[in-house]
Amino acid sequence: MLSTWRAMNPMARREALEGYTALIPWVIGFLIFTTFPIIMSIYLSFTEWTIIEPPTWIGLANYERMFTRDPLFWQSLKVTLLFVAFSLPLKLVLGLMLALLLNIKVPGMNFFRTVFYLPAVISGVAVALMWMWLLQPDTGVANTLLAAIGIQGPNWFWDRDWALPSVALMSIWKVGGSAIIYLAGLQNIPPHLYEAAKIDGANRWHSFWGITLPLLTPTLFFQLLIELIDSFKVFTEAFVITQGGPLKATYFYLYYFYEEGFRNFNMGYASGLALVLVVIIILITVFLNFTSKRWVYYESD
């Protein structure tokens, strides 16, 4: 490092200094607002802390309870993993399908793109309340429409079997946000590839499988990671609509974290829960990153 610095000419040194100086505010912010809370959170996970009183060191007791005698930990983890498994593929596929539709060149497409993106910018609480009304079993729009075609709709959020799918359904409503990112990826695909494929006799389906999908894999990979993390963080729906019920069918991991931290005043344990979630997400991300070498194609490949 020092030899590199010595090898630099004065102009390069000055530029480097200016660069590092410009970085200082960010580094300070990162240390204070990111690194410090993470370190504190790790420390607190080994303590009993009611927030009001000073923390007390209890070693691994929080983790011992979590893994050996806490049914709510396993229940919340199960519910969250089920939600991820159910909603993630739906969000990825529907987001891509929507992006393909929004990529068609027809008049007024900018209007449609705006309309589909709107749900992504509406407050989560407002969205939750709206879905409560839509899926109300007796008077909601969904069951009224189903009744019109002779189907008796379920009790949605108020049914142990339907509550989780209902939350997953809600999450799909926001695919407009990811569709815009897919759209950017789609528009980066060079048109001459499609023209060449057309000359070779490829139909639209062949073009999609042979050109669109492979060249979109970097975007797909990015979306997969972002949506995965987002799915693990599901909270508002449980907080506003179901309070984790019925029968803990929507008792999501972050809802449990919130209850432990702020209702049960057990912030040490809640810190442990948060840390375990981070580890789970890191492990899955590393695994996906490892597999990405086999299915993600970059232009440089």
Next chain:
Amino acid sequence: MRGKSRFLALTMILLLVMSQLGSALAQDSVTIEWWSVAGNELPQEAQEAIVTAFEAEHPDIQVNLTILPESGYDERMTTTLGAGEGAPDVALFWNANWYAQTLDLTPYLEADPDLSPEDYFENFWINWATWGDKVVGLPLGVGANFVMYNKAVFDEAGVDYPTADWTPEEYIEVAKAVTDTEVRRWGGDRPRGPYRAIWMNYGAFPYSDDSTMVDGYFNSEASIAAYEWLWDLVDSGATPTPADIEILGTEGTGPIDLFLAGRLAMATLNQGHMLIAVDEGVDFGIVPEPGFVDSQRFVNAWSLTASIWSGTENPDEAYEFLSFFAGPEGQRILMEQGTLFPALPAVLDEYENADTDYAQAFFSVLEDTQVAEWTAGHPCWRGAVIRSVQDVWDLINLGEISRDEVTTTINDYIDEAQASLEECTPRLGG
């Protein structure tokens, strides 16, 4: 030149005097930070009016009112108190876990010639102003749940009005009698959770008073009887489903809209709903939640505890403000502009409709034993144990178990509830 120097010197002296005067004035004027929330019970306008009236009486004390969103108030207070600095001088301390950081008001009240504990409703004082031997705050007002019944609906159905001595079984019978499925009218609503007034009227408590034992309490005869009563109510078809209540109830505080529309003949509502019904011109009556003759009767009642943070640098000024806010002047303004009624009986009597039947029934409910008497002393119930037994409530409300299965279902959750209690009690006490 000389004149210029004199002018400069004079200016300097003047500036010096003015700055000294300014800082002296600033030292005389104290600013109190007051954190609160705003809503129907405690409107922002009423709080501002109280602050204005207080500042007019105390020109040496300024009050900086900060209204926080109610949904994040708990988190904000908890983290601020946990940080040990930056907390407001005066705030709503509605969570018992914060009481450790309140200033004991005992010496202030002893020295106060205008305000004393005896001025307040005794049961509200005990439950909302004291914690052990410590006076943790002053009660800002009173609110309570009771059953409101729509007289027109009862007259139309030819059913007698309920009376204050009714039992839970009679509640179901009356609800069935006034239910009319053809016009989609339910007889009465469901309780919003176990171990509130009706459970306690049965003599049911989730665990022992010393917070050590669930077995024998959660599955006691009284407790099972209360859950079976809920099962009978759900089974009667005379009550809206949780989905109906969730959607049609107003902001989760109670199904007032259904009641006003005549689609719910009886509903467990509160004093704010009572005022709405008065404004809407609905002819209604009030009775306490059902219980049993000759046994203790409980009411789900509440107040807002306003306290002084123990770390305040201005305790005397903070008490001046708090005693004004929670004293007769403040509570009078609150009653006129909000929906909380005064915690001071002398001021409560000034209510403009105090002699009406409904007001008298409401005032009577305020004298009953409060559910908070038990819940406030047992923080682990709301914090941890209720989660472990919530499934029993859900199973009954969803109609997923038969009446015969109520006892076995309750017994299935004893171990989990006991484990929650044992985990929580060393931390939060009990």
